Structures are given as C-alpha cells and as structure tokens.
Amino acid sequence: MPKVVISEFMDEAAIAAELSGFDTLYDPGLVDRPEALAAALAGADALIVRNRTQVRGALLAAARDLKVVGRLGVGLDNIDGAACRDRGIAVYPATGANDGAVAEYVVATAMLLLRGAYGATAAVAAGTWPRNALMGREIGGKRLGLLGFGSIARETARRAAALGMDVAAHDPFVEPDDPAWTPDHGPVRNLDRTALIAESDVLSLHVPLTERTRGLIDAAALARMPKGAVLINAARGGIVDEAAVAASLRAGHLGGAALDVFDREPLDAQAGAVFADVPNLILTPHIAGVTQESNVRVSSVTARAVRRHLTER
DSSP states (O other), rough: OEEEEEEOOOHHHHHHHHHSSSEEETTTTGOOHHHHHHHHTOSEEEEEEEESSOOOHHHHOOOTTTTEEEEESSSSSTBOOOHHHOOOOOOOOOTTTHHHHHHHHHHHHHHHHOOOOOOHHHOOOOTOOOOOOGGGOTTOOOOEEEEEEEEHHHHHHHHHHHTTTTEEOOOOTTTTTTGSOOOTTOOEEEHHHHHHHHOSSSEEEOOOOOTTTOOOOOOHHHHOTTTTOOOEOOOOOTSSHHHHHHHHHTTSSEEEEEOOOOSSSSOOHHHHGGGGTTTTEEOOOTTOOOOOHHHHHHHHHHHHHHHHHHHHH
C-alpha cells in the first residue's frame, strides 16, 4: 500500500475521495517540525506540500523511496527540481486550479487602493464624516500592467477589461503572434518591461522567483512608475525590494501597494517592522490564491495527480 505524507493544509474531503486505499499521513503541522517530517518520510512514496515545505537537501535525503511530489499551488521555488529529476521523482503543481482566486485578489486590492474609502469605519462611526478626504479614484480607464503573462495574468486581464481598464503586459516567453494577446475581451498591449513599468497606473507581478527576477522591482523601478501608481505582488517574495516599497509609499510617490508574498515567510515582527505606519499598504499572508473554493480545486487536482502517478506507472 503506497504511503503518502501531507505536510501542509489541504481539503480533507479531497484526501478522502482521491487518496482512499493509501496509507495517508495528514499532519499540516509537519512543516514546522522538520525532524518529525523527516521521520514520517521514511518509506514514503509521495509527499504533498504547499509553499513552506522545503523539498530539498536533508528532506530529500530522508525520503529515500519518494516517487512523486504534489504541490498545492503552482510556484516551485521551494522544490529542488534538479535533484528531483536526478532521482526520477515526479513533481506535479496544481496548474490552473487557483488562477481565478489570484486574479480576483489583484483586481479587488487594486480597487481598494485606488478608491481609498474603506478604512473610514471608525471615523464615520465617531461622527467625523471625513467625506472630502476620501475622494478616491475609479478603476475604469486606468492602465493595468501585467509583468508576466501566464494563465493567472490572463485571468486578471479578463476581469480588468470587464471593468474598463486598459491592459498591457510584458512576457518574453509569449511570442508576439500568440493569440493570448488578442483575447475575446479585447487586445492586450505587448510592451517591453521598461515601458510597462513607466506607463502602468496599476502594476501587478506574475513572474516566478528566479535569479533573473530577484529584486526586479527595486527603488529604481519604483521611481519609474507614475506618481500615484499602485503595485501588487501576489507572485513571489524576493521579486520586490520591500524596504524600497515602504520608502516610496512614505514619500508619496507610490499611491498604494498590496503585498501578499515576502522575502521571508512567514513574515516575523523583525522583518515586518519596515512596514510600520506605512500609508495605503495592504499586507496579506500569502493567501491570494487560497479561497474555500480554490482550496477544494487545488487539493483535488493535486491528490488526483499523485494517485494517478502511483497507480498507473
């Protein structure tokens, strides 16, 4: 009977439906107990993780019988792909299963930051009626720049176009004649990276974390953005210089920012101190792609891929 270890949270109904008949250990706290995780992997055929479990080095050494890794999400920077390939370990990300959730997060935070009216509950309840101070901006007619134009960015573009945004993107891996640039909702302008950053009222990041993208949005890039522009990073921490974002918001150049991912995760109080008292900033704990609905989809897709690999090969 194949043994499956699940070290982070997933939908329990998907475990019951897709991994029935397997020897399944589901303990979402294992990610924080590395010695227990290593012990659990003795004799394991499969490991299912989210983004915090580091599938590399000592962990792979402990999992001598590992055949497959299921990733509850799409980013693979926590998995040593080369080491897995060398050992013949298959890796299955949940491609497409949380695209809509991330796209909704991007559009919702853009609207929230542009409008700027939704943090006034205490002031209104206290009778101060701060109406003139809360005259924000509409999303219609604004320019959305997508740095990276994969499936999540395309879902974001579709929703943004429905709200009347002018959408542009940059992605050197999408050919100029790819039909993705001319979807049913209207053309997406194909810009070079410099122009995209300089012209976007809302800049949303959709690239993986690699050596080429680490620190891509630094102080110089932020300075090239239009004054009052909004930055959204629901891709990967490390792409953005967090201190530079905080400084740009304090200086009033950036009009707002939403960061769902961080160079250090979980973000601790020491690393988070850079964001203290920064205006028009939204911080969320790597949750953009995790909704009740997407958790079911991601869990089912991942568990099904693991089951298929273990039973059909």
